[in-house]
Amino acid sequence: MNNVTLGRTGITVPQNAFGALPIQRVTTDEAVALLRRAYEGGMRYFDTARAYTDSEVKMGIAFSGMREKVIIATKTTATTAEGVRQDLQTSLANLQTDYIDLYQLHNVAQCYAPGDGTGVYEYLLEAKEQGLIRHIGVTAHKIEVAFECVRSGLYETMQFPFSYLTGKRELELLHACEEADMGFIVMKGMAGGLITRSDAAMAFMAQHPAALPIWGIQRESELDEWLSYMDETPEMTPEIAAYIEGERAELVGDFCRGCGYCLPCPVDIRINDCARMSLMVRRSPSAGWLTPEWQQEMAKIEDCLHCGQCASRCPYELDTPALLEKNLADYRNIIAGKVQV
Numbered sequence: 571m572n573n574v575t576l577g578r579t580g581i582t583v584p585q586n587a588f589g590a591l592p593i594q595r596v597t598t599d600e601a602v603a604l605l606r607r608a609y610e611g612g613m614r615y616f617d618t619a620r621a622y623t624d625s626e627v628k629m630g631i632a633f634s635g636m637r638e639k640v641i642i643a644t645k646t647t648a649t650t651a652e653g654v655r656q657d658l659q660t661s662l663a664n665l666q667t668d669y670i671d672l673y674q675l676h677n678v679a680q681c682y683a684p685g686d687g688t689g690v691y692e693y694l695l696e697a698k699e700q701g702l703i704r705h706i707g708v709t710a711h712k713i714e715v716a717f718e719c720v721r722s723g724l725y726e727t728m729q730f731p732f733s734y735l736t737g738k739r740e741l742e743l744l745h746a747c748e749e750a751d752m753g754f755i756v757m758k759g760m761a762g763g764l765i766t767r768s769d770a771a772m773a774f775m776a777q778h779p780a781a782l783p784i785w786g787i788q789r790e791s792e793l794d795e796w797l798s799y800m801d802e803t804p805e806m807t808p809e810i811a812a813y814i815e816g817e818r819a820e821l822v823g824d825f826c827r828g829c830g831y832c833l834p835c836p837v838d839i840r841i842n843d844c845a846r847m848s849l850m851v852r853r854s855p856s857a858g859w860l861t862p863e864w865q866q867e868m869a870k871i872e873d874c875l876h877c878g879q880c881a882s883r884c885p886y887e888l889d890t891p892a893l894l895e896k897n898l899a900d901y902r903n904i905i906a907g908k909v910q911v
Contacts, residue, residue, distance in 0.1 A: 571584045571585060571799065571800045571801070571803050572584070572585040572776060574779065574780065574782040575753075576672075576705075576727055576755070577726060577727065577747065577748075577750070577751045577752045577754075578726055578751045578752070578753075579704075579705045579726045579727060579753055581615075581641055581705070581753070583614040583615040584612055584613065584614060584615075584800065585779070585781070585782060586612070586613060586772075586783070586785070586796060586797075586799060586800060587613060587615035587616070587617060587755075587783060587784040587785065588605065588608045588613050588616045588617065588784065588785065588787055589617050589757070589784035589785055589786040589787065590605070590617060590618040590622065590628075590629055590787075591618075591619070591622050591625065591786050592786045592788035593605070593625055593628055593629075593787070593788065594622050594624055594625045598624075598627075598628050601625075601628035601629075601632070602628060602631050602632040603790075604787060604790065604793055605628070605629060605632035605633070606632050607790075607793060607797075608787070608797070609636075609639070609640060611793070611800060612797065612800040613796075613797070614639075614641055615640075615641045615643070615782065615784070616629060616633075616640055616642055617643045617644075617755070617784045618642070618643070618644050618645075618665075619645035619646075619647075619674075620644065620645065620646055620647065620657045620660065620661055620676075621645070621647055626644060626660075626661055626664035626665050627664045629642065629664075629665055630664050630665040630666035630667070631666070633665075633666075634666050637666075641671045641672070642665060642667065642670060642672075643670070643671060643672035643674060643707070643755075644661045644670055644672075644674070645673070645674040645675070645676035645709060646658065646661075646674075646675060646676055647677065649688060650688060650689065650690065651688065651689030651690055651692065654690055654693050654694065654697075655693055655697075658670070658673065658697060658702060658703070661673075662702065668702070669701055669702055669703065669704060670702065670703045670704070671703075671704050671705065672703075672704070672707050672726075672727060673694070673697070673703035673705070673706060673707065674708055674709050674727070674729060675694075675707075675708045675709070676709050677709055677711055677831065677885075678708055678709070678710055678715060678719070679712070679715065680715065680718075681708075681715060681718040681719045681722050681724070682724075683722055683724060684724075691724060694706050705726045705727065706724070706725055706726055707725055707726055707729065707755070708725045708727070708728060708729070709729035709757065710728070710729075710730055710885075711730075711731065711829060711831065711885030711886070712885050713730070713739055713740065713743060716728060716730050717743060717746065720743070720746045720747055720750055720752060721746075721750075725752065726752060726753060727753035727754070727755055728743070728747050728752055728753070728755065729755040729756070729757050729784075730743060730754070730756070730757065731756075731757050731758040731827065732744065732756040732757075732758070732759065732781060733756075733758060733759050733760065733765060733771065733774070734765070734771065734774040734817065734818065735761045735764065735765065735817065735818060744778060744781060747780070753782065754780055754781050754782065755781075755782050755784060756775065756781050756782060756783040756784065757784060758827060758829070759771055759775065759783040759785060760785070760786070761827060762826075762827040762828030762829065763828060763850070763854075764821060764825070764827075764828075764846070764853060765817070766853055766854065767813065768795050768796065769804040769810065770804070770810050770813055770814055770817075771783075772796075772799050772803060772804045773803075773804040773806045773807070773810050774806070774814065776803055776804070776805070776806070777806055821849070824886075824888055824893070825846060825849060825893075826841075826842065826845040826846035826888065826890075826893055827846075828842045828843065828846055829842065830842040831883050831884065831885055832845075832879075832880035832883045832884050832890055833880075835879075835880060836877060837874065838870060839870045839871055839894065840867055840870075841880050841894065844867060844868055844894055844897060844898070845890055845893040845894050845897055846893075846897065847859065847864075847897045847900070847901050848896070848897050848900040851901070851904060856904075856911045860905065865905065868897075868898055868901050868902075869898075871895065871897075872898070874891055874894060874895075876891055878891075
């Protein structure tokens with residue numbers, strides 16, 4: 571397993587990190603067991619956020635008494651100095667620590683900078699001087715905002731979606747971070763569940779030694795898979811390369827990544843699932859997506875108000891209502907037996 575150094579932070583960890591968003595869906599005991607087992611298996615970098623309900627609390631319990639042995643990163647969606655201050659105090663309490671290794675502004679819509687009137691960056695510097703945070707990072711979904719943050723020189727790390735399905739512009743962002751001595755942290759390394767072979771995902775990441783992927787882990791079987799790569803990291807074989815090329819041919823383009831930033835929907839459509847149903851029903855066991863419950867969820871698309879809220883929030887600037895309609899038509903053809911999956 572390669573080690574990754576996150577730019578000028580100097581943080582060096584295995585290229586195999588734990589994304590703690592999914593542990594909000596399991597019990598505290600299950601989450602604590604997963605986190606501790608991840609550490610025992612060699613993972614050292616653990617990523618969470620205030621927005622992930624009780625994820626921070628579970629992480630705090632898991633690493634109580636062993637704080638110096640792990641790197642903890644968390645995030646705030648606050649857009650004011652006071653909001654960031656409150657979030658940071660909550661995170662410190664939840665995580666049972668007196669410092670955060672990497673504190674990130676979460677899914678920013680702008681590059682926060684000194685003098686912009688928000689006081690956000692000024693407070694981050696103050697918190698760093700006080701020792702409450704050790705490094706300042708940022709996460710983004712809109713790539714031009716991400717490039718602006720890199721060019722600013724203000725941030726020590728960038729977290730951005732990156733996988734073998736992403737394109738040339740994302741690769742340029744990674745290289746820009748390397749040139750700026752800025753750590754590059756990967757979210758959505760499995761493209762929101764569309765990538766189904768972890769060995770292919772890991773082999774791709776290994777080709778980019780500056781990238782640190784944080785894998786969303788919810789189940790012991792998932793953790794076992796990632797930990798198995800600590801000793802035998804997948805390599806980019808001709809078979810895997812050919813598989814990835816086939817995946818790119820099928821999936822690259824205007825598809826929903828499932829990030830959920832389009833939500834909430836005024837008529838309660840589960841947009842982040844319904845807008846990519848055609849892909850999910852073909853790329854995972856289809857029976858789970860064809861239940862009466864999911865048929866009811868998909869039928870809600872007929873109630874779409876075409877208000878444009880989802881499209882305006884989409885970081886990838888997709889025509890979300892059109893994607894919903896397309897997926898509903900395909901789904902009904904599958905249910906009717908007109909299309910085989």
